[in-house]
Amino acid sequence: MTSAADSASSGASADFSLYPELDASALAAFVTALESGDVSGLGPARAAEVEAARSVALFSRIKVGGADGALLDAGLWRHTGSQPRPVIVMPSPWTNLGWHTYAVQASIFAARGYNVLAYTTRGFPGSEGEVEVAGALDIADGSRALDHLIERTAGQVTKIGFLGDSYGSGISQIVAARDSRVDAVVALSTWGDLGEAFYENSTRHVEAVRALLNAASKARLSPQTQSIFDNVLTNQNIEETLIWAEERSPFSYVRELNDRQVPVLFAHAWHETLFPSNQTLKQFHALTGPKRVLFSIGDHSGPEASGMLGLPNRIWTNAHRWFDHHLKGVENGIDGEGQVLSEIMWSQALEPRPTWESLTGRVRRLFLAPGGELDEKPQTGWTAGVLTGTDTPATVADSVVLAGFAEIAGRPKAYPTDDIDRTVAAVWASAPSDEVTRLRGTPRLHLTYQAPSPRSSFIAYLFDTAPDGTAHIVTHAPFTDLVTGPGEPVSAEFDLQATAYDVPAGNRLLLVIDARDPFYGDSNLPRATLTFTSLEEKPSHLDLPLG
Known part of the structure; x- marks a missing residue:
């Protein structure tokens, strides 16, 4: 497909990734080991994570029936037995790696007692359909994925969480707003107001849109999605683009989240170049339920990337603690640690504050x-x-x-x-x-x-x-x-x-x-x-x- 976006591109490589530290081959090997139990090709730490997950849960690659009949590629971690458990659904980020991005962390959640379903969002490699950018079909897909997980666990579900990084985080927030079954959300490197992310103070974020296009080089964008990205790059149809973005902005669904007081954990980078921090803070400020935001040195998805590889990572540690508290009822103290935790530039000191205003x-x-x-x-x-x-x-x-x-x-x-x-x-x-x-x-x-x-x-x-x-x-x-x-x-x-x-x-x-x-x-x-x-x-x- 040739478009104005192509001609306006900065020339970035079609192999550009929003997750440059992630190794597709290493993640595929991890998934293969989850299926077979053969961990001989993994390092000791990853082998231990596979064995811990397999000791309590069955792993399988599956296809989830999404909206309009599209089949979505997915991985399922399902505990045996009839004990009711909390569940987590993980829509994939904006990457050709799809749900494999979450393979290690989903296994860790499974080992901690959760049933987990991670799926590749529509239009990305392995899944059918076209990329709608958190449109109505994507939100319906999230609920269909939850339906599938509940069915595969015979309805033995206590509470439900949605977790997403980047693209999956916006979808997770909107699904939680529209589907009353969702009890808590973790939104990493997310957006609140997509219109503000594309047009900050009426200024077009052209390099961010180019990066999104290059990172989705193997995805199938819907004609409308392609047209909207072209609009930003060529400075056309601003009003049309803002209307499109409003439907895809979690900020548009704050009332629904507040009505049910859905707990939301955010993690963001100070120098975020895709989704600038202020538009996410707009969402954070508007929420009245339990909420927390972790700010870190770096750029989009960088602070949490090491955790996707299985390395110690405080953002993923907070995500586990957030779900343990809000889905399992564990009194781990996270609700009393303040709404804000900032990593200070450049000392890397961590500074907690009870509210944003108290900074x-x-x-x-x-x-x-x-x-x-x-x-x-x-x-x-x-x-x-x-x-x-x-x-x-x-x-x-x-x-x-x-x-x-x-x-x-x-x-x-x-x-x-x-x-x-x-x-x-x-x-x-x-x-x-x-x-x-x-x-x-x-x-x-x-x-x-x-x-x-x-x-x-x-x-x-x-x-x-x-x-x-x-x-x-x-x-x-x-x-x-x-x-x-x-x-x-x-x-x-x-x-x-x-x-x-x-x-x-x-x-x-x-x-x-x-x-x-x-x-x-x-x-x-x-x-x-x-x-x-x-x-x-x-x-x-x-x-x-x-x-």
């Missing part, structure tokens, strides 16, 4: 001043020009997903801030801090600017800059205006992505504004100038949440 103790306001300073006092009347059409060394990351693994390994990208051309970017720096600056929460930026056309966009980056000029990114966000007339003032007030970051004493915070980043769609006229300023009635400023 932020106070807000410090810094004003954008002439001469490139971030000042404690309002400064107005100045102008700063940003030339469009030219990229700078200030970028979101070197690549979608992959850059996050370097962060997890303790090698975050070092940005040479002295190389940022001040003729194409506007830069403001704070004074060096006398002590560690503990950023906790969601920074907010207010700017006034003028553009020569009714469509304009820019990206705001916040960096932690050492005395030698090297920097690490703290957070960022894009902004696009599609309605203001040429030359009229645009009031841009928006959140940067949430963060938990310790800026060392002696370092500066650096705010950079430029008009182009390969991660985002560009709405500017080429070689035009965006003119930023600060008005008396509302000076341009940056609000920093401090812990």
Whole structure:
């Protein structure tokens, strides 16, 4: 199938995966050992997991009858005997690996007493149908998979959980909202508002959509799905795309989740490049039932990836504890550990908080001043020009997903801030801090600017800059205006992505504004100038949440 998406592609390899650390051959060998019992080809740890699961449960590859008759590839872990048990359904992530992605973790759940069914979502290799992106057929598939699991366990079910990573996490949340049988959810690297994920502050996430297309190179996308992705890449039919996304957004089903007080555990990466954290936090904030969010260093699905290989992983440990408590009734203390657990950049310290609001103790306001300073006092009347059409060394990351693994390994990208051309970017720096600056929460930026056309966009980056000029990114966000007339003032007030970051004493915070980043769609006229300023009635400023 050839489409506008193909011609707009960044040229990423068709073999691109959102799970680069996972080895398809190793997962297939694990599944084969589950079937045969022959663990001679596995390492000791994986062999022990196979033996533990097989000692209590029967494993089989199966086909699940989904909606509209589509057959879905699946794996079933079923305990013998008539004892009622909790069950877990696991819709697969956005990957050609399908349900094999969960093979190790599903086996661990089985060894802990659960009956488990993991299935490959429709349209991906091994399953029939077409990729609908959490559409009505996908949600019906989730309930059909649950029907199948209940039938195969002779109805001996106590409570029901849905667990998904990435694509499977959005499906899991919506199934839980629509199917009253579901008692708890684990949603890893998930989305809350898909429209906001595709159009953050009205800015198209083109590189994220390209990554999704490349990662689904062997999948069968429905014509509508292909058309929607093309819309984002070619900047067409925005309203149509947002309507499509609303149906596929867990945020649209908050009322149903709250009516039943469904417990939901979220896990997310601070530098998520597919589903930015703020739109997931929107979902988290709206839920009134038991909830918890784990924030980690890295990018999409990276923090939990090692657990999919069977290695010790605190995110999967929390997932097990969440289901043990809410499905088995185990008093393991997770309900008293607070709603938020943050991994602090770059110390990797874990910081629990009772609520999201308790992360932020106070807000410090810094004003954008002439001469490139971030000042404690309002400064107005100045102008700063940003030339469009030219990229700078200030970028979101070197690549979608992959850059996050370097962060997890303790090698975050070092940005040479002295190389940022001040003729194409506007830069403001704070004074060096006398002590560690503990950023906790969601920074907010207010700017006034003028553009020569009714469509304009820019990206705001916040960096932690050492005395030698090297920097690490703290957070960022894009902004696009599609309605203001040429030359009229645009009031841009928006959140940067949430963060938990310790800026060392002696370092500066650096705010950079430029008009182009390969991660985002560009709405500017080429070689035009965006003119930023600060008005008396509302000076341009940056609000920093401090812990």
